[in-house]
Amino acid sequence: MVSRRSVLMYGFAGMPVIAAGWRAPDACRTDERTAFTNKLAIPPLARSHHDRHGRRVFDLRAAPGSMRFRPGAPTETWGFNGPYLGPTLRARRDETVLVNVRNDLPEETTVHWHGMHVPAAMDGGPHQPIPPGTTWSPTWTIKQPAATLWYHPHPHGRTARHVHHGLAGMFIVDEIEALALPRHYGVDDIPVIVQDKRLNPDNQLNEEIPTIGGMGVLGDLIIVNGTVAPYVDVRSTRVRLRLLNASNSRFYNFGMADDRSFALIATDGGLLAAPLDTHRVQLSPGERAEIVVAVRPGERVTLRSYRSDLGINIGDQRFAGGGDILDILELRAASELFPSPPLPGTLGERPVLDVSAPAATRTFELADFKINGLLMDMGRIDVGVRRGTTEIWEVANLDTIPHNFHVHDVQFLILSMDGGPPRPELGGWKDTFYVKPGTRARIAMRFADYADPDMPYMYHCHILWHEDQGMMGQFVVLGPGQRPGTLPMSHAHG
Ligand SMILES: [Cu+2]
Numbered sequence: 001m002v003s004r005r006s007v008l009m010y011g012f013a014g015m016p017v018i019a020a021g022w023r024a025p026d027a028c029r030t031d032e033r034t035a036f037t038n039k040l041a042i043p044p045l046a047r048s049h050h051d052r053h054g055r056r057v058f059d060l061r062a063a064p065g066s067m068r069f070r071p072g073a074p075t076e077t078w079g080f081n082g083p084y085l086g087p088t089l090r091a092r093r094d095e096t097v098l099v100n101v102r103n104d105l106p107e108e109t110t111v112h113w114h115g116m117h118v119p120a121a122m123d124g125g126p127h128q129p130i131p132p133g134t135t136w137s138p139t140w141t142i143k144q145p146a147a148t149l150w151y152h153p154h155p156h157g158r159t160a161r162h163v164h165h166g167l168a169g170m171f172i173v174d175e176i177e178a179l180a181l182p183r184h185y186g187v188d189d190i191p192v193i194v195q196d197k198r199l200n201p202d203n204q205l206n207e208e209i210p211t212i213g214g215m216g217v218l219g220d221l222i223i224v225n226g227t228v229a230p231y232v233d234v235r236s237t238r239v240r241l242r243l244l245n246a247s248n249s250r251f252y253n254f255g256m257a258d259d260r261s262f263a264l265i266a267t268d269g270g271l272l273a274a275p276l277d278t279h280r281v282q283l284s285p286g287e288r289a290e291i292v293v294a295v296r297p298g299e300r301v302t303l304r305s306y307r308s309d310l311g312i313n314i315g316d317q318r319f320a321g322g323g324d325i326l327d328i329l330e331l332r333a334a335s336e337l338f339p340s341p342p343l344p345g346t347l348g349e350r351p352v353l354d355v356s357a358p359a360a361t362r363t364f365e366l367a368d369f370k371i372n373g374l375l376m377d378m379g380r381i382d383v384g385v386r387r388g389t390t391e392i393w394e395v396a397n398l399d400t401i402p403h404n405f406h407v408h409d410v411q412f413l414i415l416s417m418d419g420g421p422p423r424p425e426l427g428g429w430k431d432t433f434y435v436k437p438g439t440r441a442r443i444a445m446r447f448a449d450y451a452d453p454d455m456p457y458m459y460h461c462h463i464l465w466h467e468d469q470g471m472m473g474q475f476v477v478l479g480p481g482q483r484p485g486t487l488p489m490s491h492a493h494g
Contacts, residue, residue, distance in 0.1 A: 036302075036330035040230035042186040043169060043193070046087035055096045055139060058089055060111065062153075062167060063104040069221060069228055073203045078105060078165035084226040086169030088191055089151070091142055093175045098139040103130040108155060109162055111136070113171060114286060115149035115268055115411070115431045117448075120455035120477070123408055126156035126378055127455060127487075143449075144411070145348060146175040147270040147429075148242045148288045150193075156378060160248050160464035161207055164217055166226070168193065168246045173270075180341040181265065182240035182292065188340065189240045190232055192303070194328060196250045196321075197221040209465060213319035214401040215249040216465020224329050231300075231330040238340035239331065240265070240292050241303070245283040248464040250321050251310065251402070251434075253282040256293065257302035257327065263343055266290035269411030269429025271348030276424055282308055284404040286432040286462035289425075292343060295333040303329040310402050311436030320402055351429055353413050355444045359389035364405070366435065366461060366471065367398035375470030376460070381484040383475035387451040392444050397435040403466060405441075406432040408457035409477070412445035432462050451479035456487070 048056045065083025066074040080086025091097050101111045108131050112124035121128070122138035130136040149171040153162035170191050182188035196219030198206040209216055224230045245252055256262065256279075263275035268288050281289045295301060308322040317323050362383065365372050374382070385391055392415065395405045411429035414422040418439040426433065435441055453476055460472030476484050 035229055035327070036231040037229050038227050038231070040190070040232040040329065041225045041227045043085055043088045043191055043225055045185060046081070046089045051098065053096075055098045056091055058097065058099045059102070060086060060099060061102040061104055062109055062111075064106070065166075067166075067226060069197060069199065069223065070203060075199060075203050075205060077205070078162070078167050080167065080169055084166040085193060086151070086167070088169060088185070089171040090174060090185075093142050093145065093173060096139065096141045098137055100135050100137045101130060102135045103132050105132060107132060109153045109167065110155050111151055112154035112408075113149065113151050114406075115147060115288075116140075116142075116171065117144050117409060117411075117450075119450045120409070120452045120457050123457055124151070125154045125408065125456075125458050129155065142173055144173060145270040146177070147173045147268070148244065148266065148290055149173060150244055150246065150288070152246070154458070157468050160216055160468050163246065163464055164197070164205060164207055164248050170242065170244060172242070179344050179347060181344070182236065182238055182340060188234070188236045188238065190242065191225060191244070192241045192329060193225050193244045193246050194252055195219075195223050195247045197223060215320050215463060217248045218250055218321045219247075222326050222328060231332050234295050234331050234333045234337070236338040236340045238292050238294050238343070240290060243281070243283060243289045243291065245285050245287050247285050249285060251282060251284050251308040252305040252326070252328070253280055253308040254289070254291070254328070255280045255304055255306050257304045260293075260301070262294070263292040264289060264425055265292055265343070265347055267425070267428040268431045272428045273348055273350040274346050275343050278425060280306065281425055282434070284402070284432065284434040284462065285464065286404065286406055293331065295331055295337070297333055297337050298335045299333050301331050301333075302327050303331065311439065312400065312402065316401060348428075351413055351427075353390060353444050353446060355390060355392060355415065358392045358444065359386055361392045361394065363394045363396065364459070364473070365396045365398055366403045366405070369466055369469040369471045371460075371471060371473045374473070376472035376474075378474075379487045380474065381456055381476050381487065382473040384453075384478050384484045385447045385475055387447055387449060387477050387479050390444060390446045392442055394440055394442050395435050396440040397437050400437050402434065402437065403461045403463060403471070404432055404434045405459065406462040407445065407459045409450065410445040410447065412443040415442040415444055417441045447477050451477045451482060453478055453482040454485035454487070
């Protein structure tokens with residue numbers, strides 16, 4: 001019996017707060033200690049080999065499969081090298097990787113390396129389609145610090161469907177460093193890929209867009225690494241959780257159920273300069289955070305998602321899922337724990353970017369599924385930036401509903417949020433961040449290399465339905481004397 005523990009909080013007018021597609025639970029949650037019935041699946045580390053050029057070669061194959069998310073019929077899903085999600089790719093800074101991506105789905109897809117600094121032609125956006133029955137083999141050298149990145153499809157107008165079907169995986173970048181952090185994958189260094197699913201009564205994925213809420217698919221079944229109601233055994237006094245919000249539209253405001261503090265050690269682009277002691281870390285779709293939680297022998301403590309701070313009115317908050325309180329994952333500490341070393345006082349380099357003389361300052365206004373009044377057009381290059389320059393981008397959410405903002409190719413620093421400094425947990429390198437309705441943020445990034453006037457990178461809202469509706473634009477990185485090229489696929493957004 002799969003218990004439906006992830007539902008039941010009451011907010012606005014005493015109504016159950018999960019509105020879209022919400023149904024009465026099969027079994028009410030009475031005691032969280034009895035509810036976590038399934039051992040957390042750990043995505044396997046992808047096998048790799050070195051080719052004769054010294055490149056680390058991975059093989060991914062996207063294909064249909066099926067999962068048993070709840071009693072009754074299995075759910076038809078898509079996955080990489082398995083029925084759901086994909087293996088964790090892992091490589092070191094300065095290594096050259098090559099990934100063979102085979103598409104055995106019934107339709108075209110792409111695979112984007114979210115957070116990775118890659119040449120535009122290797123980025124896996126909508127300009128790198130992989131037709132069914134073919135293989136795409138991007139290769140690049142990893143030129144960035146240790147970080148928790150991820151991969152997922154990015155096909156034009158169909159990203160939400162492909163991700164909700166199960167196509168996503170983690171990509172961990174390592175560095176050779178001597179930091180005393182938990183680092184034993186699946187033991188004290190746990191990937192935590194959090195998603196929500198919406199299923200029809202016949203258990204098949206429901207991807208209809210609700211008429212209210214404006215967020216697209218919002219599920220009422222929470223899964224971690226594809227596991228419903230998961231627990232994980234902890235055998236050491238500290239455990240590192242690599243949190244990835246791989247949901248289509250749901251936000252999570254992570255904390256521990258007993259409200260103990262934990263250490264935030266990394267954001268999207270890698271380690272913070274120092275651990276940050278906190279009680280909450282909120283992630284919009286696409287964002288990551290690494291936290292280290294201390295546990296005591298024999299205890300059980302739950303990772304929970306509290307109500308999110310979306311900055312919207314309570315009615316909209318309810319329909320956007322922000323009012324929900326969801327239990328995510330139970331940590332079960334062994335009766336005897338191996339002692340973990342104390343956390344280092346310093347972790348990564350303090351992020352430095354000279355923003356005193358930006359080459360350009362640009363504004364991106366998010367409203368009505370458009371950016372600066374325009375829908376995504378694969379044939380239009382919206383922005384050309386110069387290689388070797390730093391720019392400041394001001395991002396404004398003019399809507400009353402949530403949007404976030406993701407930039408391909410780079411990691412950026414958040415300079416300000418609504419005129420003030422960003423919260424401390426947003427002080428590290430980021431590639432995706434939340435922009436509350438009615439607010440403006442300024443970010444800064446450097447376009448260090450990979451000029452290609454003919455192949456764009458994307459920037460977009462990472463709420464996948466918004467992205468698919470056209471809330472996306474394209475930029476190229478230009479070398480000296482280059483002008484933006486022309487793109488072959490000029491058509492109105494369909
Ligand atoms: Cu959006």
